[in-house]
Amino acid sequence: MAHIKSRKHPIDRRSSCSTAVAMAFMVLPGTAVYAQQATSVLPEVEVHGTAESYKADTVSSPKFTQPLLNTTQTITVIKKELVQQQGGTTLSEALRNTPGVGTFSLGENGATNTGDAIYMRGFDTSSSIFVDNVRDLGAISRDVFNIEQIEVTKGPAGTDSGRGAPTGSINLVTKQPTLKEAYSGTVGVGSGDFKRATADLNKPLDLDGGAAFRLNLLKEDSGVAGRDVVKNDRQGIAAALAFGLKTNTRTYLNYLHIDQNNIPDAGVPTIGLPSYNASSGTAGENAILNGSPKVNSKNFYGSSGDFDDVKADMFTVRVEHDFSANLRLQNTTRYGKTTQNFLGTSFMKITPANLTLARTNNSKDQENEIFSNQTNLIANFNTGAIKHSLVTGVELSREKQSNIGYDAVSLGTLADSSVYNPNPNVQRVGYNPTRNAADSSGQTDTASVYLFDTLEFSPQWQVNGGVRVDRYDTDFSSAVIGTTRNGFPVGLLHKMPDASTSGTLFNWKLGALYKPTENSSLYANYATSKQPPGGANFSISASGTGGNNSADFEPQSTRTAEIGGKWDVIDNKLALTAAIYRTTVANEIEGSTADGFFQTGKKRVQGIELGVIGDITNLWSVSAGYTTMNTKVLSGASVAADGSRTFSYTPKNAFTAWTTYKLPKGFTVSGGARYVGKMNKPTDGAVDIPKYVEAYWVYDAAATYKLSKNVDLQLNLYNLTNKDYVASINKSGYRYTPGIERSARLSANIKF
Numbered sequence: 001m002a003h004i005k006s007r008k009h010p011i012d013r014r015s016s017c018s019t020a021v022a023m024a025f026m027v028l029p030g031t032a033v034y035a036q037q038a039t040s041v042l043p044e045v046e047v048h049g050t051a052e053s054y055k056a057d058t059v060s061s062p063k064f065t066q067p068l069l070n071t072t073q074t075i076t077v078i079k080k081e082l083v084q085q086q087g088g089t090t091l092s093e094a095l096r097n098t099p100g101v102g103t104f105s106l107g108e109n110g111a112t113n114t115g116d117a118i119y120m121r122g123f124d125t126s127s128s129i130f131v132d133n134v135r136d137l138g139a140i141s142r143d144v145f146n147i148e149q150i151e152v153t154k155g156p157a158g159t160d161s162g163r164g165a166p167t168g169s170i171n172l173v174t175k176q177p178t179l180k181e182a183y184s185g186t187v188g189v190g191s192g193d194f195k196r197a198t199a200d201l202n203k204p205l206d207l208d209g210g211a212a213f214r215l216n217l218l219k220e221d222s223g224v225a226g227r228d229v230v231k232n233d234r235q236g237i238a239a240a241l242a243f244g245l246k247t248n249t250r251t252y253l254n255y256l257h258i259d260q261n262n263i264p265d266a267g268v269p270t271i272g273l274p275s276y277n278a279s280s281g282t283a284g285e286n287a288i289l290n291g292s293p294k295v296n297s298k299n300f301y302g303s304s305g306d307f308d309d310v311k312a313d314m315f316t317v318r319v320e321h322d323f324s325a326n327l328r329l330q331n332t333t334r335y336g337k338t339t340q341n342f343l344g345t346s347f348m349k350i351t352p353a354n355l356t357l358a359r360t361n362n363s364k365d366q367e368n369e370i371f372s373n374q375t376n377l378i379a380n381f382n383t384g385a386i387k388h389s390l391v392t393g394v395e396l397s398r399e400k401q402s403n404i405g406y407d408a409v410s411l412g413t414l415a416d417s418s419v420y421n422p423n424p425n426v427q428r429v430g431y432n433p434t435r436n437a438a439d440s441s442g443q444t445d446t447a448s449v450y451l452f453d454t455l456e457f458s459p460q461w462q463v464n465g466g467v468r469v470d471r472y473d474t475d476f477s478s479a480v481i482g483t484t485r486n487g488f489p490v491g492l493l494h495k496m497p498d499a500s501t502s503g504t505l506f507n508w509k510l511g512a513l514y515k516p517t518e519n520s521s522l523y524a525n526y527a528t529s530k531q532p533p534g535g536a537n538f539s540i541s542a543s544g545t546g547g548n549n550s551a552d553f554e555p556q557s558t559r560t561a562e563i564g565g566k567w568d569v570i571d572n573k574l575a576l577t578a579a580i581y582r583t584t585v586a587n588e589i590e591g592s593t594a595d596g597f598f599q600t601g602k603k604r605v606q607g608i609e610l611g612v613i614g615d616i617t618n619l620w621s622v623s624a625g626y627t628t629m630n631t632k633v634l635s636g637a638s639v640a641a642d643g644s645r646t647f648s649y650t651p652k653n654a655f656t657a658w659t660t661y662k663l664p665k666g667f668t669v670s671g672g673a674r675y676v677g678k679m680n681k682p683t684d685g686a687v688d689i690p691k692y693v694e695a696y697w698v699y700d701a702a703a704t705y706k707l708s709k710n711v712d713l714q715l716n717l718y719n720l721t722n723k724d725y726v727a728s729i730n731k732s733g734y735r736y737t738p739g740i741e742r743s744a745r746l747s748a749n750i751k752f
Contacts, residue, residue, distance in 0.1 A: 055614035072511030115139035121167035138338025158507035158529030177212035190745030192225035210245030226741030302345030405438030440478035442538025574614035601636030640680035651677035666706030689733030
């Protein structure tokens with residue numbers, strides 16, 4: 001007999017990480033002495049532009065051979081300076097700085113999404129998140145305490161990173177050691193019982209040889225403003241060691257450990273929301289729900305015993321060698337493992353007679369592993385009058401996911417909840433989690449080769465292209481417990497046939513660029529992407545009854561065309577971007593278990609995206625973006641709940657802006673606004689639901705005062721108008737997550 005891991009002894013489970021974090025924070029105040037001693041021997045560093053500019057000129061991946069100005073694709077770079085001024089702590093919060101990207105989906109029916117469930121340009125992008133250009137797996141809410149910048153690439157990324165979401169990818173660039181001695185930290189408190197501390201310690205070890213060590217630390221224990229009971233408790237250590245920074249051979253060793261012990265949020269009932277419509281029912285009993293008021297958005301409908309425990313470990317070794325000024329080799333090896341032990345409360349339909357909800361269990365015990373090795377050769381050379389910037393490489397990876405099944409009865413039962421007056425202080429009756437052997441495991445092995453080249457014919461004209469070939473093999477095994485729904489003997493274990501699929505994905509992209517001036521560009525780009533069955537979750541079926549996961553289906557295919565322009569103005573301190581794009585996704589799966597599944601679906605999203613980021617003056621910075629997305633199901637039966645053939649979780653219009661101005665005497669003021677347009681939810685036969693989610697505006701502000709040369713005080717204010725809005729909604733439409741209420745955080749930023 002095995003059990004879901006207990007949360008009764010959290011101190012024991014986290015003692016090693018907690019001790020290390022605590023010891024490092026105790027050391028932090030004394031590091032100023034060492035910084036002063038080293039100042040005289042540090043090499044002089046020439047700085048271009050303002051030290052805390054929002055604008056980035058390049059991305060970290062060598063596959064993008066040109067600066068952003070000359071890259072024929074929409075890429076948004078969110079730097080740590082912008083996230084810090086906003087008081088952001090997670091990837092989901094940071095992504096609010098690019099329009100139309102967010103965690104709009106709460107989950108599939110009774111299940112609740114955990115971690116970074118990101119939608120971008122109409123499609124789920126959760127499986128296309130990378131750390132230092134290596135795929136990152138697992139249902140984890142990624143913290144930004146160790147992140148230098150976030151690179152959001154929009155449009156098919158199949159050529160750049162292999163199988164993935166149709167509309168882009170997200171890459172987190174971690175902080176690496178440098179030869180500049182620096183120590184910093186942040187301590188903050190705020191609404192919702194927010195408590196957080198971070199530290200960033202960088203120490204050169206050998207200035208002549210170029211060795212350095214960097215340590216980033218995190219401890220947070222917080223609630224959520226405007227939500228009862230929900231809790232975020234996480235801590236982390238990120239250690240990095242670098243050798244040979246001044247030589248032709250550089251080595252980086254990185255280790256990351258994250259420990260999260262949260263109380264998850266399943267949301268609140270959607271009753272009373274605009275467009276909420278209850279069916280009459282067989283005897284008209286549901287009509288009482290129409291016109292009923294909304295629930296208090298603070299209400300928690302789960303149990304205080306719910307938990308979401310996540311552990312993540314990541315080991316990375318990167319070696320770079322310069323053969324010459326024009327030829328470089330880079331090799332990256334990564335092993336990562338993430339485990340999630342989750343027990344949450346789910347609820348769906350309301351019983352009209354007594355206005356109650358039946359509470360059921362939603363559990364997950366999952367492990368993800370990845371082993372990856374990438375080798376890139378970067379070369380610059382000429383063939384006659386043509387300049388080449390070429391990257392070629394090989395990638396080998398093994399990705400695994402396993403799930404442990406538990407007997408549903410052994411997870412216990414929860415009493416029904418009042419719709420308007422829930423009691424979270426209830427415990428599960430009969431809780432004795434026992435494995436039932438209904439486990440599953442999947443593995444995908446991939447071997448990839450790729451080639452990218454930018455051909456510069458003149459200072460005005462460039463052509464770039466890339467090709468990638470991925471050979472993949474996916475194997476999956478599982479067992480299920482029979483129910484009336486799956487047709488197997490009720491209560492008995494049934495071993496499903498093992499399934500496997502394999503194939504070769506060929507993706508390519510081609511772009512042309514014209515530079516009217518040195519600091520501007522006009523471009524056109526065409527690119528493809530593919531996602532094979534089981535490519536997002538490793539779960540495949542041996543027959544055509546498995547829906548999207550059927551092993552005998554072809555990969556989902558994507559094609560995107562984009563035309564745009566970029567212009568760096570004000571001495572290249574401010575970047576202006578504009579793009580028009582169209583993405584078409586074919587081979588979508590439609591149908592049902594009863595009628596069969598067919599690969600005849602086709603979808604399209606097209607739109608315009610505008611952006612501005614950088615410094616207007618030495619005192620005034622801005623980051624802003626706007627997008628409009630027109631979505632349509634071209635063929636297939638997928639129709640939104642309001643009857644339209646538009647995408648779910650996709651606002652037609654979205655806007656984001658943040659601006660900062662430095663005042664005299666050490667004061668800095670900041671403010672921003674976000675607009676998310678009306679969003680449709682899917683249709684799945686659910687009744688007593690809203691048909692769509694209303695549009696909303698949210699306004700935030702911040703002020704910073706430089707208390708001394710080493711300490712800044714920062715006050716962040718969120719949701720200034722106390723807007724009550726829907727941040728995410730589940731597929732059926734019975735539950736939604738409210739946005740945070742008006743709240744504040746006060747932080748002290750310490751730098752030496």
